[in-house]
Amino acid sequence: MFVILVYDAGEKRVQKFLKICRKYLVHVQNSVFEGEITEAVLKMLINELKTVINEDEDSVxxxxxxxxxxxxxxxxxxxxxxxEKFVF
Incomplete structure (x- = not known):
């Protein structure tokens, strides 16, 4: 599947979000990622983001x-x- 992921995170967590998302998707703009990904890998990404998210301040x-x-x-x-410019 193809996904677009955007996040808004507190200043202390922005770099953690960026590092996690770059492992799975292409960084296309500030806090915006896109790419093709399987459902299983998307679940891994989401689970990893859940380890750093502050649900009272951040959004994905x-x-x-x-x-x-x-x-x-x-x-x-x-x-x-x-x-589309990257060959995996």
Missing amino acids: LVYKFRTKKYYERLSLGIDKPSH
């Missing part, structure tokens, strides 16, 4: 797409990296 949103068939990425301004 995951947008899941079953297929990239309906996916279109429009970019304005500075070109940011995309999961």
Whole structure:
């Protein structure tokens, strides 16, 4: 599946979120990640984020797409990296 993950974390946890998310997805913009991932690996990512999240201050949103068939990425301004530019 294809996912877009965004987070908003307290200052003390931002770097931890960044480090965890970079292990699984492509960092495309501040606190925004995207990429293809299996359901099992997504669960691993979420479980790892749960170890650092402060549920009273932080938020994580995951947008899941079953297929990239309906996916279109429009970019304005500075070109940011995309999961499509990486070969795994």
